[in-house]
Structure formats: C-alpha cells, structure tokens
Amino acid sequence: MDKNNALTAFSALSQETRLDVFRLLVKAGETGMSAGDIGDTLGVRQNTMSANLAILARSGLIRSKREGRSIRYLADMDGMRGLLAFLMEDCCGGQPELCQPVINELACVC
Amino acid sequence: MDKNNALTAFSALSQETRLDVFRLLVKAGETGMSAGDIGDTLGVRQNTMSANLAILARSGLIRSKREGRSIRYLADMDGMRGLLAFLMEDCCGGQPELCQPVINELACVC
DNA sequence: TTATTATATCAATAGTTCTTGATGTATGGA
C-alpha cells in the first residue's frame, strides 16, 4: 500500500453511495452481492452504480467475480487491512496505549 | 459517528496534503505539532495548510490547542476509532475471522 | 501604541468529480 493507493481508497469512501456499498458488502461478508442487488437495495440507477462499483474495485476495497450474467462483489478485507496499516504506521509516537482503543473497538464488532 | 461524519472524514483523508498531515500527527503522538511546523515539514504554503488543517479538524480526525501565538495540532484517536467502528459495523456476515487480520495488522504497528 | 509573528478567512479561478441519457458488450435462453 503506497500513498496513491491510500488516496484512491479514501476518495472512494468519501462518496455516499460508495460508502453505503462498502458497508453493505462488509455486512454481506463472504457471500457478497450482485451489482444488480446492490443497486436495488440502495435505490441507485444502473449506470451510476456500475461507475461507483468500478471506482471501489479500482481502489482495492472490493473485488468482483463474474457468475453467469451477474457479477458478484465482495468487500476486500486485505485491502482494508493494508489501508489501516498505512494510516497508522509508526503511530502514537511510541505510545501504543493511545491507539489500542481503536483496535479494541474494531475487535468487538466482529 | 453518523454517515455524514464518516463521509467528511474520508473526504478529509482523500487529499494528499491532508493525508500527509494526519500521518505526520499520528507519528507525532501526544506531542502533536504546531501549524507552522507542519507546513514547513510538508512544504505547503501557510494559507493552504491552514485551510487543510481546518478541514481535518472539522472532520474530527485532529484537534487543536492554542499555545501562545501558535496552535498545536494532534491526531484525534477517538475520532479515528469512531470512524473505523462505523465502517466495520456488523462486519463479515457473522464471521469474525474474516476481519480479525485487519485488527492484528493494526495492533502490531503500535 | 506600533510592530511582529502565527494563523485564519475571503473571493476568484482552475481543476476535479458526479450523474445522466445513450449506447456498447457479455452471457444465456428460445
């Protein structure tokens, strides 16, 4: 993960539809969802959703798998991990107790 | 943390100077850095940096403390925790093992 | 008070991003 990857990822998450999509796919887990179902669930037009899914996919936060006529999208947890690691690199000026609560909060929602 | 807070935060991190500032302040830890030192370190003009610091502060990712003529900025780890918790809410379709690696990666850099 | 240092705000321009209608491509069924 370099700086440009990170910028692309944060930019991807800074738009309402794409943030909704990512959170929906986080909830969906390994199963993921088809592009059409995502669009229907969020009430977003086909071409708008397709453009936004492409942006999320390019950012490394989601991946896709063609299944017949549909394409299934899934949250990419490796991409997410890389992003957080980049962001928190050398964190807290050598005082881990400052960012430990971040980790704890994350742990408890899983 | 609601969706608008999250969008504001990701938008704040999606611009190069602001991402640099946040990572610099993460490294600086509790000590933080003055606005001027941040600008000098990153080679960004005064008014541009001021505008970018204001955006980061409004996003809840950094906070500030006036000290005489200077203003000291610090990464806000509570804000960061809230953002991650929002993003990972109800994650992994009930299968915690999928996002545990994210947490582990974070843990080891502290 | 006047000057200096440190930072913030303003208004305008330049650049970027979003959405949309229209159209293209891929897959599978009749």
Add this chain to the structure above:
DNA sequence: TCCATACATCAAGAACTATTGATATAATAA
C-alpha cells in the same frame, strides 16, 4: 440466430473542491 438480461462505457453538463493573493485576526514584544 435473435432476443433478453446484466453490466460497462462514453460524453457532456452540473456541482463540488483546491489553491492562491490579499487581507484579517490574535498573541506578544518593544
């Protein structure tokens, strides 16, 4: 082959964002 379904791409206008020079404010020192 022809059609329907599922999704992607394109071009253009609208909306948003970033940077800049100029200026304002806040704290302090002379």
